[in-house]
Amino acid sequence: MPLAINSIAGLLAGEEDTTWEYIWKSLHALTEGITALENMKKILDLSYIRLPGDLKTCLIYVCMYPEDREIDKKDLLRQWVAEGFVTRKGLLDAEDVAEKNFKALIDMCLIEPGKIDRYNDEVLSCSVHDIILELIRSKSSEMNFIHVIDGLKDVSGQIRRVSVQHNDKEDSRVLETIKGSLSHVRSVLLFQSSLLPDFLKYKYVRVLHLESWSDLDLNGIRWLFLLRYLKVGWRGEVSLPDQIGGLEQLETIDLKGMEVKNYPPDIVSLPWLRHLRYGGAGIALPDGINRLKSLHTLEGVCFHGSSVDNIKGLGELINLRKIEFISSQHEQSKKEGNMRMVALHSSISKLSASLRILTMRDPWDWSRLDAWVWSSSMFPQGSNIRELNLSCFSFQRCPGWISQLGNLCKFTIVVREVADGITIVAGLPSLAYYSVCTNPGEKEESVVIHSGIFQSLKHLLFACPKTSLTFEVGAMPKLEKLQIWFRYHMSRRFLPVGVGLLQAETLKKITIVMFEDDMENKSFNYLRSFGYISYHKCRFGSMLTRAFKSHYPDADIKIIFDDNELYDDNKCDAIPDNDEDSCCSEDDDEVVDYEDHDSEDYDEYDDDEYYYSEDDDGDVDDEYYDCEEYGGASP
Structure with a gap:
C-alpha cells in the first residue's frame, strides 16, 4: 500500500484542484469491494493510465531488463533515444528530455532509485518494484511491445523487441521457444552471447545490448544499417568489422569492459556518433577524429599511442562533455612526449566551455608524466568542469588556477608538495571529493585544516x-x-x-x-x-x-x-x-x-x-x- 500511496502522490504533485477531485472519485469507484492487493493494482494502473504517452513508452521499455536487475541510467536513457521514444524539445536535446522523463518516473515512484552519486546526488541507476514490473509486463503483452524469453513459455506473434533472459547451454532450446517472426525486431537484449549470430541477420535492429563473459565477433553488425545503439558489457575481447562507415545512424558504441585492438578506420565518418567508450589499456585516436562533431563522450583513449595531429583535432569537437585518457606510457623521446602534452593542453583549453569531466589516469601507476605545461590554466573562471582527475601527472605543487573552478565537485591530483595545494583547494565551494597523493621524494610538511574550510x-x-x-x-x-x-x-x-x-x-x-x-x-x-x-x-x-x-x-x-x-x-x-x-x-x-x-x-x-x-x-x-x-x- 505505501507503493500505491507514493505513486498517487507523485501523480497529483503539481496538478490543479479539479484533477485531485477527479482522481479521488476514480479511486473510490475502482477500489470499492475488492481486496487490498487488487486495490493497490487498481491504483497503480490508474497512475499508469494518467501518464503522458512518451512516459508510458519509456516505462514499459524497462521490462526489457530482468526482474531485480539494477539498470544503469545512462544505458536506459540512450536506449530510449535510439528507439525514438524521446526527441529534441526546444533547447533540450533528446538525451536531456530522456533525463527529464527518468526523473519524472522516479518522482512518481514508478521506478526506484538505485545507486546515487553521494557527491552531487545524481541518481545513477534504477530498479522496478515487482508489482510495477508485473503491471508493465502486462501492458507490454497487450500492446505486443516487448517479448521476454525466459524459458518458461513460448513466444509468438510479430516480435519487435526481444529480451533473451534465459541462459541455457543448449542454444536450440532457447530458439525453439520463439514461435513468432523476428524479421522486424528492432531492440535486442541478449544474456547469452552464443545466440548473437542468430540476431545479426535482422536488418531492422536499432538497439543491440549484449551481456557477455566471452570473446565476441561483431563483424556481422556491418549490415545493420539502422543500428543506433551498441553496447557489450562484462569482459572479453571483441572483434569489430574493418569498416562500419555504412552505419550512419549509430549514436552509441559502448565497449567499456572489452579489449579492442583498433578502431575501424572509417569510424570518423559516423555523423551522429555521440558516445564512444572503450576499455582495457586504451586505443589510439583514429585519424580524422576532428570529423566526429556530434561526439559528447570519449573514453578509453591511449594518450601515448595517439598522434600529435589527432590530439590537436580533439580541440574541434566543441560538443565534448567527457574525456578519459589512459597514460600507458611507451618508450618515446622527451620531445615527442612534450609535443603531445602541449597539443593536449591546447585542445582542452579550446573545449573548456563544453567539458564537464576530464580524466587523465595511469592504470598501472608505472611512471607519471611531467606536468610542466599544465601550470597555466586550461579552464577560465566560471568554467563548468565538474570532475578533474590528473592522477597520471606528477606536479611539484597544485597549480593555482584550480582555485577558480567554482563548479568542481571531484578533484584528484599527485604532488610532491602538499601544503600550498590544500590552501588552493580548500575554498572551492562545490568540492565534495578530494584525493591528494604524493610521489616518492615528497618532503616533510605540516598542514592545518582550518575551521570554515x-x-x-x-x-x-x-x-x-x-x-x-x-x-x-x-x-x-x-x-x-x-x-x-x-x-x-x-x-x-x-x-x-x-x-x-x-x-x-x-x-x-x-x-x-x-x-x-x-x-x-x-x-x-x-x-x-x-x-x-x-x-x-x-x-x-x-x-x-x-x-x-x-x-x-x-x-x-x-x-x-x-x-x-x-x-x-x-x-x-x-x-x-x-x-x-x-x-x-x-x-x-x-x-x-x-x-x-x-x-x-x-x-x-x-x-x-x-x-x-x-x-x-x-x-x-x-x-x-x-x-x-x-x-x-x-x-
Whole structure:
C-alpha cells in the first residue's frame, strides 16, 4: 500500500484542484469491494493510465531488463533515444528530455532509485518494484511491445523487441521457444552471447545490448544499417568489422569492459556518433577524429599511442562533455612526449566551455608524466568542469588556477608538495571529493585544516605519509568518509592532531592503511629480523582501533595492511596489556608509550593503495582496488 500511496502522490504533485477531485472519485469507484492487493493494482494502473504517452513508452521499455536487475541510467536513457521514444524539445536535446522523463518516473515512484552519486546526488541507476514490473509486463503483452524469453513459455506473434533472459547451454532450446517472426525486431537484449549470430541477420535492429563473459565477433553488425545503439558489457575481447562507415545512424558504441585492438578506420565518418567508450589499456585516436562533431563522450583513449595531429583535432569537437585518457606510457623521446602534452593542453583549453569531466589516469601507476605545461590554466573562471582527475601527472605543487573552478565537485591530483595545494583547494565551494597523493621524494610538511574550510567536502583521500595533519574545530563539517595512510613506525610528529574534532554525526567510514617505509629505520629492521612483524601490526592495529572508536563509535572503521591483510582484533588477543600501546619511534630508536599522549594525536593516518570500490560513488563494496583506478594514487 505505501507503493500505491507514493505513486498517487507523485501523480497529483503539481496538478490543479479539479484533477485531485477527479482522481479521488476514480479511486473510490475502482477500489470499492475488492481486496487490498487488487486495490493497490487498481491504483497503480490508474497512475499508469494518467501518464503522458512518451512516459508510458519509456516505462514499459524497462521490462526489457530482468526482474531485480539494477539498470544503469545512462544505458536506459540512450536506449530510449535510439528507439525514438524521446526527441529534441526546444533547447533540450533528446538525451536531456530522456533525463527529464527518468526523473519524472522516479518522482512518481514508478521506478526506484538505485545507486546515487553521494557527491552531487545524481541518481545513477534504477530498479522496478515487482508489482510495477508485473503491471508493465502486462501492458507490454497487450500492446505486443516487448517479448521476454525466459524459458518458461513460448513466444509468438510479430516480435519487435526481444529480451533473451534465459541462459541455457543448449542454444536450440532457447530458439525453439520463439514461435513468432523476428524479421522486424528492432531492440535486442541478449544474456547469452552464443545466440548473437542468430540476431545479426535482422536488418531492422536499432538497439543491440549484449551481456557477455566471452570473446565476441561483431563483424556481422556491418549490415545493420539502422543500428543506433551498441553496447557489450562484462569482459572479453571483441572483434569489430574493418569498416562500419555504412552505419550512419549509430549514436552509441559502448565497449567499456572489452579489449579492442583498433578502431575501424572509417569510424570518423559516423555523423551522429555521440558516445564512444572503450576499455582495457586504451586505443589510439583514429585519424580524422576532428570529423566526429556530434561526439559528447570519449573514453578509453591511449594518450601515448595517439598522434600529435589527432590530439590537436580533439580541440574541434566543441560538443565534448567527457574525456578519459589512459597514460600507458611507451618508450618515446622527451620531445615527442612534450609535443603531445602541449597539443593536449591546447585542445582542452579550446573545449573548456563544453567539458564537464576530464580524466587523465595511469592504470598501472608505472611512471607519471611531467606536468610542466599544465601550470597555466586550461579552464577560465566560471568554467563548468565538474570532475578533474590528473592522477597520471606528477606536479611539484597544485597549480593555482584550480582555485577558480567554482563548479568542481571531484578533484584528484599527485604532488610532491602538499601544503600550498590544500590552501588552493580548500575554498572551492562545490568540492565534495578530494584525493591528494604524493610521489616518492615528497618532503616533510605540516598542514592545518582550518575551521570554515572544505565546507562541502564529503570524502577525503589523503595519501601523503610524510605530511602531518592538524584539524581545527569546524573543519570539513560534512565529511562522511576519511581515507589516510599510516606508516608502521612513524614518529609522533606525523600523527594527526585534532582528529577527534571532526563531525561524528557525519563521519561514518574511516579507512586506515598501514605500510612499510624508510626501511633504514633500525628499530623496525630489528623487529623484522626476529619475525615480529605480525606482532608489530597487531599493536598498531589495536592502538588505532581503540583511538578511533573512542571518538567515532558508530563509524565503520577498517585498518588494512600493505599486504592486503585486514586487521582483525580477534586475532591479536595474545598481546600483553602492558605492551599493546607501544610502537617504534623512527627518531630515537626506542619504544614510545602512546598512553603518554593524547589519543587525538594519533587518531588516524590513512590512505591507501587500496580504495573501496564505490560503483560510481554508490554503496561501498568490501573489495580493494588500486586507488589509482578510482582517482587515488600510491605514493
